[in-house]
Amino acid sequence: MATPKKHITTEAAAEFLHEVNRMYCKLIGDDSQVNWNNAPQWQKDSAINGVKAIISGKVQEAKDSHELWFNEKNSQGWKYGKVKEPEKKLHPCMVHYDNLPLEQKTKDLLFFLNTV
Numbered sequence: 001m002a003t004p005k006k007h008i009t010t011e012a013a014a015e016f017l018h019e020v021n022r023m024y025c026k027l028i029g030d031d032s033q034v035n036w037n038n039a040p041q042w043q044k045d046s047a048i049n050g051v052k053a054i055i056s057g058k059v060q061e062a063k064d065s066h067e068l069w070f071n072e073k074n075s076q077g078w079k080y081g082k083v084k085e086p087e088k089k090l091h092p093c094m095v096h097y098d099n100l101p102l103e104q105k106t107k108d109l110l111f112f113l114n115t116v
Contacts, residue, residue, distance in 0.1 A: 010055070014047035017111050024110055028103050032084060040086070046072060054115040062108040066097040069108075 015036045022033040036044070046069065053059040053068050073094060081090025093104050100108075 010048055010051050011044075013051045013115060014044065017051065017114055018044070018047045020110055020114055021107055024107060042076075042086075050111060051115055054112060059112065062105065062112040063097045065112045066093075066100065066105070066108040070094065070096065 018036050018039060022035065025031070025033045049072060050059070050065060050069065054065065059065050059068055070093075073089075073091065076089070078089040078091055078094055080092070080094040081088065082092055084091050093100060097105065097108070
């Protein structure tokens with residue numbers, strides 16, 4: 001007999017994906033990500049919005065996930081910076097998807113594939 005599937009909330013999915021991203025970042029030498037419980041609300045909101053967009057079908061592929069993130073950050077005043085500096089709203093991924101390095105595209109792919 002199959003075990004019934006448990007309903008996962010959007011926030012729980014966002015937390016899981018945040019942690020997947022944090023672990024991947026550690027693997028590529030980026031220790032700047034904090035765990036979900038210590039993440040600032042803007043970072044949690046971004047992950048939750050990403051999950052909602054994938055579930056709703058607004059995001060159809062990893063590229064769309066990045067473009068959604070980019071547009072959200074852009075509307076909040078974030079700009080490109082060589083180093084991520086949240087207090088100055090600077091981020092090295094504030095470029096269009098085609099201009100991202102492969103390791104950054106992988107983050108979008110992990111987020112997308114673990115939601116669908």
